[in-house]
Amino acid sequence: MAKPEKLTKSQKSKSKISGFREYTQSFIVALLIALVIRALVIYPFRIPTGSMKDSLLVGDFLLANKFVYGLRSPDWIGIPYTKIGFRIPYFRTPGFRKPKSGDIVIFKYPKDQSLNYIKRCIAVSGDTLEIRDKLTTINGIPFPNAPRTLFKPGTISIDQQQSGMFPRGAGNRDNYGPVRVPAPGDTFRFTDESRMDWSKWLTIAFYEGFYLELTHRGQTIILSEKNIDQWNRYTDSYPIDAFFIDRDPIKNRLYTVKNRHYFLMGDNRDESLDSRYWGFLPEKLVVGEPLIIYWSWDNEIPFYRLLHKIRWNRILKLIH
Numbered sequence: 001m002a003k004p005e006k007l008t009k010s011q012k013s014k015s016k017i018s019g020f021r022e023y024t025q026s027f028i029v030a031l032l033i034a035l036v037i038r039a040l041v042i043y044p045f046r047i048p049t050g051s052m053k054d055s056l057l058v059g060d061f062l063l064a065n066k067f068v069y070g071l072r073s074p075d076w077i078g079i080p081y082t083k084i085g086f087r088i089p090y091f092r093t094p095g096f097r098k099p100k101s102g103d104i105v106i107f108k109y110p111k112d113q114s115l116n117y118i119k120r121c122i123a124v125s126g127d128t129l130e131i132r133d134k135l136t137t138i139n140g141i142p143f144p145n146a147p148r149t150l151f152k153p154g155t156i157s158i159d160q161q162q163s164g165m166f167p168r169g170a171g172n173r174d175n176y177g178p179v180r181v182p183a184p185g186d187t188f189r190f191t192d193e194s195r196m197d198w199s200k201w202l203t204i205a206f207y208e209g210f211y212l213e214l215t216h217r218g219q220t221i222i223l224s225e226k227n228i229d230q231w232n233r234y235t236d237s238y239p240i241d242a243f244f245i246d247r248d249p250i251k252n253r254l255y256t257v258k259n260r261h262y263f264l265m266g267d268n269r270d271e272s273l274d275s276r277y278w279g280f281l282p283e284k285l286v287v288g289e290p291l292i293i294y295w296s297w298d299n300e301i302p303f304y305r306l307l308h309k310i311r312w313n314r315i316l317k318l319i320h
Contacts, residue, residue, distance in 0.1 A: 045064050046059075061294055062118075062292065067095075104289065122136065130179070191240070
């Protein structure tokens, strides 16, 4: 019987290199598949604030479905968890459905699109929302609060205007509106007579992706998220000839809404930075729908009490 030939050192070395190459290629392929799935289908999300308490808690880690509202390709390339990077063109496929009233939605924060927020959709395009003594109605019908919705004791008087509300003059967190959520095809004409609403409609245009600026006496100010809190002052102080949308003057311009919009609020109603403060969410900034809590721990409990830190009763809990 012939003896099996022994591999030479050179053959053994080539075999190891070949095996390492195959392992590396398999790892890279698996990593690329995982990145594609993460970018287009399943999105991991961590609850950073208490605005959705007690429905969702700080320290909950979620998996979100990006497919249901339409696949949205990445619009930013950079170093994760930093703002170092740049924007790229993106595309979106048709979804199975649109966000509806009552859905929890993950979205890009309009004032800083590098951040993702999560809130509950309260109203959609064409709806009229009103809050009276903390009771929310949509088109005159009471909105059914989630079972774990929280409110602070006490109510701000209907006569009291709270600073920072959107749009200006909308009231306060407990007595708000009525406000109509803009719908595709809605129009607004910028005139001196409509000045009180300029800031609202410039914000809608900005969120929809238009470039805004004002130029007056040789000074140019780009209207952006960095100075958005000053827009009311700008619209009160500068003449209509100073304002431009995509470098076209707004004077007598008829602005037409192009996106569906949504009004969102946190379930922790009195501790939530939401549409009452920053405005309507255009559909193009919707990211996805949370599905399940895959991990949860209490940030206030130290690591040496690990068994108590982990919220075992929330792991694999479905979100609704």
